[in-house]
Amino acid sequence: IGLADASFMGSGSERRYEDLCRNIINDMNQYGLSVVDDFLGMEKGLKILNEVRSMYNAGAFQDGQVASNMRTDAQSSTVRGDKIRGDKITWVGGNEPGCSNVGYLTNQIDSVVYRVNTMKDNGILGNYHIRERTRAMVACYPGSGTHYVMHVDNPNKDGRVITAIYYLNIDWDAKESGGILRIRPTPGTTMADVEPKFDRLIFFWSDIRNPHEVQPAHRTRYAITVWYFDAKEREEALNRAKLETSKTNNASAIAQQAEPDSTT
Numbered sequence: 001i002g003l004a005d006a007s008f009m010g011s012g013s014e015r016r017y018e019d020l021c022r023n024i025i026n027d028m029n030q031y032g033l034s035v036v037d038d039f040l041g042m043e044k045g046l047k048i049l050n051e052v053r054s055m056y057n058a059g060a061f062q063d064g065q066v067a068s069n070m071r072t073d074a075q076s077s078t079v080r081g082d083k084i085r086g087d088k089i090t091w092v093g094g095n096e097p098g099c100s101n102v103g104y105l106t107n108q109i110d111s112v113v114y115r116v117n118t119m120k121d122n123g124i125l126g127n128y129h130i131r132e133r134t135r136a137m138v139a140c141y142p143g144s145g146t147h148y149v150m151h152v153d154n155p156n157k158d159g160r161v162i163t164a165i166y167y168l169n170i171d172w173d174a175k176e177s178g179g180i181l182r183i184r185p186t187p188g189t190t191m192a193d194v195e196p197k198f199d200r201l202i203f204f205w206s207d208i209r210n211p212h213e214v215q216p217a218h219r220t221r222y223a224i225t226v227w228y229f230d231a232k233e234r235e236e237a238l239n240r241a242k243l244e245t246s247k248t249n250n251a252s253a254i255a256q257q258a259e260p261d262s263t264t
């Protein structure tokens, strides 16, 4: 169901918006994921794609972090061993110059997420209190077989409960170009293969319910991801982190006292 032609003023589009949110609620409760096609329409989608392309051409993207600890010496990019990931990423708040269309996208996703989080009879979505999200992570897989290994976004209760990914790839044909997002190939659960199609938005639970991978892409593949926090889980995670830091600080302070002063 596209929001594209939803002028939001007419009652017709209001009903379409309600239906969209109801579909997302049903999908999230039934499958733990939801795919929305034609989210913003061709015109808005193209503006976002052009904005992302110019950011990429301006060199704003960095290599995605590898899972193993990065070697810092100069050759790190050549002797990094087997690449865990091939994507290049950049983070966007949405108000930076030249990012207004990414900003528009995140506002649109926000309104859907906040709406479904507060609608009645929304099942699991009702358990969360979503107030915040991360900035938008703009990712580019430059093709030539770059991929992303199987992983869970939030395996340890860091607060993130919903992953939302918006794809920008016009006329993507996975038979030729690969790049499928494969979710939940763990035995016993149904597998979902999602093509990174233009103007497609996907939501899924960020936790262990949805292990996923990006299969090797043979064409430039753009995606924009935001993660939504549950207020309680996020607060508990931040408190744990604070506790950890203070423990580490105390431990290192004690260790410091124990060691002879090595600076002399």
Ligand SMILES: Cc1cc(NC(=O)CCC(=O)O)nc(C)c1Br
Residues within 6 Å of the ligand: 064, 089, 137, 139, 148, 151, 152, 153, 154, 165, 180, 181, 196, 212, 213, 214, 223, 225
């Ligand atoms: C940086 C980062 C990216 C991703 N991206 C995907 O899973 C790819 C989804 C897609 O493009 O279809 N996941 C994590 C847990 C981190 Br961290």
Ligand SMILES: [Fe+3]
Residues within 6 Å of the ligand: 151, 152, 153, 212
């Ligand atoms: Fe992921």
